Amino acid sequence: MSNLPPLNTETIWAILNDQIDNSVVHQLVWHYLGYRYDSATGKWDNQLVQAEWRDEYPEPPNFLESRPATMKLTRSIPKENKQILKEKLGFKGYKIGEFTPRETRRATAANWLLSHLQITQSKIE
Template identity: 80%
Template sequence: MFNLPPLNTDTIWAILNDQIDDATVNQLVWHYLGYRYDYSTDIWDNSEVAAEWRDEYPQPPDFIENRPPTVKLTRSIPPANKQIAKEKLGFKGYKIGEFGPRQTRRATAANWLLSYWEDHINKAD
């Protein structure tokens, strides 16, 4: 697929600190949702994407530019993990006046990725 950074706390912090570009943040979320780009056919393969995502978003959505897919991403985080970035990383959030929709959506992506990592990857270790 794409040359993605590993899913770990350094990557989550890099997302929160705006050290990873928006395209890579999107690609990370797409990857862990199950979207795969097929270079031989030049189309997205969504066969591994859960139906609730695939039905609404047959093509991977832009989570940074568009609010609706980010709302869905937020709602898909298990209740126990809603504050995982604060609990696991000590992330204090952004200061009022220093953030906008883009930073909020990046924080949502970071929180979702950390939740995914905790529930799917970290448990397997």
């Protein structure tokens, strides 16, 4: 997972525009939630994961296939960042009838990642 793209707006747009593979989207979210894969043991290390995630998901969930995990991800976005894709990137969303649950879940992952980026940058400033 050391070859992840940087967490920036270009990466967020690439997720929204389906230019990044699902596995990379997962790895990004897992990484920023705190999950680390230990290739020596072949197991996930979740010591950096907040208890609210670690208790329910000792191993990282598949956000693009699991509605409950995606809902938890959505709920974990602070209220002030719920519309961050629209406010910061001008993302208009997908057209009604032309999007799939997969695209909606990718947008949720992108929203969570952009929110995480915003929170992280605010702490630095």
